[in-house]
Amino acid sequence: MPDTLDPTPYDALLLLSFGGPEGPDDVVPFLENVTRGRGIPKERLKEVGQHYFLFGGVSPINDQNRELLGALREDFADHGLDLPVYWGNRNWAPYLTDTLRELVQDGRRRVLVLATSAYASYSGCRQYREDLAGALATLADEGLPLPGVDKLRHYFNHPGFVRPMIDGVLAALDDLPADVRAGARLAFTTHSIPDASADTSGPVGEHGDGGAYVAQHLDVARLIADAVRERTGVDHPWSLVYQSRSGAPHIPWLEPDICDHLEELHAAGAPAAVMVPIGFVSDHMEVLYDLDTEATAKAAELGLPVRRSATVGADPRFVAGVRELVLERAATERGRPVERCALGALGPSHDLCPVGCCPARAPKAAAAGADSPYDQRRGEGRGREKETTP
Numbered sequence: 001m002p003d004t005l006d007p008t009p010y011d012a013l014l015l016l017s018f019g020g021p022e023g024p025d026d027v028v029p030f031l032e033n034v035t036r037g038r039g040i041p042k043e044r045l046k047e048v049g050q051h052y053f054l055f056g057g058v059s060p061i062n063d064q065n066r067e068l069l070g071a072l073r074e075d076f077a078d079h080g081l082d083l084p085v086y087w088g089n090r091n092w093a094p095y096l097t098d099t100l101r102e103l104v105q106d107g108r109r110r111v112l113v114l115a116t117s118a119y120a121s122y123s124g125c126r127q128y129r130e131d132l133a134g135a136l137a138t139l140a141d142e143g144l145p146l147p148g149v150d151k152l153r154h155y156f157n158h159p160g161f162v163r164p165m166i167d168g169v170l171a172a173l174d175d176l177p178a179d180v181r182a183g184a185r186l187a188f189t190t191h192s193i194p195d196a197s198a199d200t201s202g203p204v205g206e207h208g209d210g211g212a213y214v215a216q217h218l219d220v221a222r223l224i225a226d227a228v229r230e231r232t233g234v235d236h237p238w239s240l241v242y243q244s245r246s247g248a249p250h251i252p253w254l255e256p257d258i259c260d261h262l263e264e265l266h267a268a269g270a271p272a273a274v275m276v277p278i279g280f281v282s283d284h285m286e287v288l289y290d291l292d293t294e295a296t297a298k299a300a301e302l303g304l305p306v307r308r309s310a311t312v313g314a315d316p317r318f319v320a321g322v323r324e325l326v327l328e329r330a331a332t333e334r335g336r337p338v339e340r341c342a343l344g345a346l347g348p349s350h351d352l353c354p355v356g357c358c359p360a361r362a363p364k365a366a367a368a369g370a371d372s373p374y375d376q377r378r379g380e381g382r383g384r385e386k387e388t389t390p
């Protein structure tokens, strides 16, 4: 086998996602799963339930993950990469614990995890690592052997993630009426999180105002805006804004909200805008409701022409990017030199989350990081590695 196609030491890839309801009866139990112990006001939950009911109680996220799963399997097969791909969720079937049990019963010993969140944050990274630790604890209780578990590095700045979004923005601009196109503003949008979570996102050394979460999004936004200017010759002014805020109103979350931002753009005389959901991997409910329904209605009310650009979904370039990241990590674990591809100013992210990365409010065991109680082989000095791309 050529070294470049060798997944050793891994014998499985696990797609780890959020999960979503698949019918009206699923909505309330799903929301209970999501919000268990998280202190989200009842009013907000009722409201979010309505978003799902508006779409027949079905979130598109599971079908989108099925599509990504199929595309990964096909891409791996086409490229001669012999690595089975599994799928498990935090909040809905197939549940992570069941998938991990299946994986162990299939004899898999060491699994690499692809989470459907590209950036550092408690919700997008450590919480998935806590889910993995919880699933491992259950398997241990059941007397099953525990697989080694590693998580792929953050891929926000990988070309496989960024390039499809650049094309998406170009297509959205093209779709705007010609007379407003050149003046269109770019509104890069992502999930709002509490200020306190943002400030402590990423490794301890990156904590501070907005933390790694905001820095990573700004880097991606700038990359896309620069690429769009290069391709169109037009300098579209841009901002990073937020959406899908929950939690109590007196707790500060990242702002401005996309709807307030559209109002500001309109008041400032902007002729049009493109909403660019860089924070999300697929067109799930946050995109379909918060952007395509709510923010789009806001823009219509203002008389501001808007378009929403595509998320990467199962774009072949993203799928190929995942394959490259898997092979990169496998080679790294084997101690082979390997190119670590990254665009932008921040460089490739760490392979192993260091101690103190994206801390939780209430400390809880997390796997696949330097503070994992499950794997003592790793730890010292592996977390903060930073290499520059050629």
Ligand SMILES: CC1=C(CCC(=O)O)c2cc3nc(cc4[nH]c(cc5[nH]c(cc1n2)c(C)c5CCC(=O)O)c(CCC(=O)O)c4C)C(CCC(=O)O)=C3C
Pocket (backbone or CB within 6 Å): 018, 019, 020, 021, 031, 034, 035, 038, 040, 044, 045, 048, 059, 060, 061, 116, 117, 118, 121, 123, 124, 191, 192, 193, 194, 244, 245, 246, 247, 279, 280, 284, 285, 286
């Ligand atoms: C950073 C981030 C991502 C992006 C990274 C990633 O993708 O992981 C994300 C994704 C998603 N969030 C989703 C759904 C929900 N998130 C909620 C609540 C929350 N999200 C938060 C953050 C994030 N969330 C936070 C800080 C909360 C507050 C409570 C808590 O600290 O946990 C709630 C509760 C109700 C409410 O919205 O208030 C729901 C229903 C779905 C599924 C959509 C579908 O069904 O199609 C997806 C992909």
Ligand SMILES: [Fe+2]
Pocket (backbone or CB within 6 Å): 191
């Ligand atoms: Fe969320």
